[in-house]
Amino acid sequence: MSTQTHFGRGTYAMILAVLAFLAVVVAVAVAKKLGYIEVLEAKRIGAIAIGCVLIVAGNIAPKLKVFSGQGFDAARVAGAERSTGWILVLAGLAFVGLWLLAPSDDLMTYSSLVGLCAFGLVGAMWARLALSPREAALETNPTAQAKRMALKQILFALFWVFAIFLADSLWGDDVSRWMAVGYIIIAMFIATPGLKLRKRADDSPASE
Amino acid sequence: MSAVFKALSDPTRRRVLELLKKRPMSAGELADQFNVSKPTMSAHFAVLREAGLVASEKHGKSVVYELQMSVLEDALLTFAQAFGWELQVGPAALGRDGDTADERVER
Numbered sequence: 001m002s003t004q005t006h007f008g009r010g011t012y013a014m015i016l017a018v019l020a021f022l023a024v025v026v027a028v029a030v031a032k033k034l035g036y037i038e039v040l041e042a043k044r045i046g047a048i049a050i051g052c053v054l055i056v057a058g059n060i061a062p063k064l065k066v067f068s069g070q071g072f073d074a075a076r077v078a079g080a081e082r083s084t085g086w087i088l089v090l091a092g093l094a095f096v097g098l099w100l101l102a103p104s105d106d107l108m109t110y111s112s113l114v115g116l117c118a119f120g121l122v123g124a125m126w127a128r129l130a131l132s133p134r135e136a137a138l139e140t141n142p143t144a145q146a147k148r149m150a151l152k153q154i155l156f157a158l159f160w161v162f163a164i165f166l167a168d169s170l171w172g173d174d175v176s177r178w179m180a181v182g183y184i185i186i187a188m189f190i191a192t193p194g195l196k197l198r199k200r201a202d203d204s205p206a207s208e
Numbered sequence: 209m210s211a212v213f214k215a216l217s218d219p220t221r222r223r224v225l226e227l228l229k230k231r232p233m234s235a236g237e238l239a240d241q242f243n244v245s246k247p248t249m250s251a252h253f254a255v256l257r258e259a260g261l262v263a264s265e266k267h268g269k270s271v272v273y274e275l276q277m278s279v280l281e282d283a284l285l286t287f288a289q290a291f292g293w294e295l296q297v298g299p300a301a302l303g304r305d306g307d308t309a310d311e312r313v314e315r
Binding site for chain 1: 228229230231232260274275276277278279280281282
């Protein structure tokens, strides 16, 4: 079986989004340190950047088939893939909208709830699909799998950011600091299969 | 992005994308839904592949197409469907049978 796929634009968009996000975070940190912007403004800009990453990640999620449902009913998988993208993009837009327009009271709580609800919906949809009968899985393109894994890590990081936002607004700094440590530990476990897939993709003759 | 706009400007290609929203389909299954020749369908598939809107996989002798659209492309497709969006072609661009240059090349 041979596979022809077009992932170029999606991958570039993902890399650009991550680089733009990092540039914004560094610029905001420097501006805050130099006293050009207030703490709330810095928070708003950072949160809007996070929302933009969610929009870009949600936009390309159906294209990369990030939650590959291979072996399950093709029609349901196609629907779930499209819904995943739309839910994440709409949640990203709502998140950005909140940070742009809403007053500062309870902004962290409501915006993080928007993000967590979106991930909850997506998780419930795929969990329901995973409980359906599975057919024989087809061989997958390892290059595409490595890209999916990269996007999964970005989405997981976003999920964790929303969880930290919520924990920070409900229980304060101490809990959110421990959650940040927890993220680093869990990310190491998640990154391991990602690196293996990357190596497989590099070794594969089908790699780009 | 212009390849995406070109792909979405044709009603047949938009119908192909709508069919693929339901499930992945083989080239034969898709061609059966339209009253056009197989070479013309192949040209439509090529345009969709070029735009990165579909991916194809060979399963034995048949080629299976599946949707590969981002949310933005999906929204553009919905917009194009809703407003009957088509490439504007003048009389000079049409052949004797009223076909477009694009279609004449495909034959």
